[in-house]
Amino acid sequence: MLLSARGDLEGARLLLREAVKAGRETLGDTHPSTLTSINNLGAVLKARGDLKGAEALYREALKASRETLGNTHPNTLQFISNLGQLLKARGDLKGAEAL
Numbered sequence: 001m002l003l004s005a006r007g008d009l010e011g012a013r014l015l016l017r018e019a020v021k022a023g024r025e026t027l028g029d030t031h032p033s034t035l036t037s038i039n040n041l042g043a044v045l046k047a048r049g050d051l052k053g054a055e056a057l058y059r060e061a062l063k064a065s066r067e068t069l070g071n072t073h074p075n076t077l078q079f080i081s082n083l084g085q086l087l088k089a090r091g092d093l094k095g096a097e098a099l
Contacts, residue, residue, distance in 0.1 A: 016041040058083040
């Protein structure tokens with residue numbers, strides 16, 4: 001996320017795509033580190049204006065986190081917050097509240 005903080009969103013996107021791929025291959029699709037990488041990639045896509053892509057990644061991370069870590073795990077709560085903020089920004093208040 002350092003590249004993202006420096007404004008290099010494309011560099012951050014590329015590195016996070018690699019991190020997601022490596023996480024899936026070595027740790028599995030539902031490992032907390034993989035899910036964090038998926039969520040972080042969603043954040044970069046959101047910052048780049050790709051709200052549809054970001055939403056898909058946020059939903060993927062949230063679904064897997066709920067299934068593996070539960071609704072009250074800190075990662076799950078962060079993923080809920082990120083998706084909720086995105087939905088709110090898009091004007092989908094019902095969707096945000098339903099989370």
